[in-house]
Amino acid sequence: xxxxxxNFLKYRTNMLLRNNKTPRTNVPYKKAHQIGIIFSVxxxxxxxxxxxxxxxxxxxxxxxxxxxxxxxxxxxxxxKFDFFTEKDLSFWGNITSSGALKFADTSFxxxxxxDATPNPLILHLLALSKAKCRVGKSWDDGTSYxxxxxxxxxxxxxxxxxxxxxxxxxx
Numbered sequence: 001x002x003x004x005x006x007n008f009l010k011y012r013t014n015m016l017l018r019n020n021k022t023p024r025t026n027v028p029y030k031k032a033h034q035i036g037i038i039f040s041v042x043x044x045x046x047x048x049x050x051x052x053x054x055x056x057x058x059x060x061x062x063x064x065x066x067x068x069x070x071x072x073x074x075x076x077x078x079x080k081f082d083f084f085t086e087k088d089l090s091f092w093g094n095i096t097s098s099g100a101l102k103f104a105d106t107s108f109x110x111x112x113x114x115d116a117t118p119n120p121l122i123l124h125l126l127a128l129s130k131a132k133c134r135v136g137k138s139w140d141d142g143t144s145y146x147x148x149x150x151x152x153x154x155x156x157x158x159x160x161x162x163x164x165x166x167x168x169x170x171x
Contacts, residue, residue: 001086005093006093009093009124013123016128022129024133027132029060029171030171034107034108035057035062035112036067036106037050037053037054039068039113039114041070041074041075041077041083042074045157050066050114050160053112056164065106066080068081068083069084069121072086084100084121105130107132108129108132109131111131111135113126113135113145116137116159134148135148135163137150138150150162
């Protein structure tokens with residue numbers, strides 16, 4: 001991604017953070033119906049951890065929608081999830097993927113971001129998102145993007161389990 005595209009993207013993301021008027025709230029987990037999951041493709045282990053989380057949500061009676069960011073030179077395991085790539089970013093910093101835009105426009109009860117380090121394209125979708133409660137890993141600038149953050153010092157599996165554990169306790 002060129003530096004200019006990245007600058008436009010960050011500018012647009014900051015505008016979205018200021019202008020997105022979606023009401024945010026923590027929904028009691030038992031009353032939540034729609035769950036969104038967004039993550040960057042890394043390896044087969046992470047892919048399997050995401051599938052395990054989806055299974056837990058489905059066993060809890062939740063409807064789950066997933067989208068992944070597929071970096072260059074990474075495998076799209078099983079082609080199981082909708083995805084978007086850097087090619088879906090216009091010169092002016094707009095995401096052009098209809099799937100990604102539809103995902104951001106969905107009023108999820110919970111939207112889980114399952115990356116250990118922030119991805120600027122996904123942060124843009126989080127800023128655009130109409131989700132009631134966005135859940136992610138805690139980092140210094142994360143408070144603008146999330147209503148619910150978890151501290152996690154383990155691997156990706158530990159982070160995912162922590163997110164599930166604490167949101168499932170919401171009453």
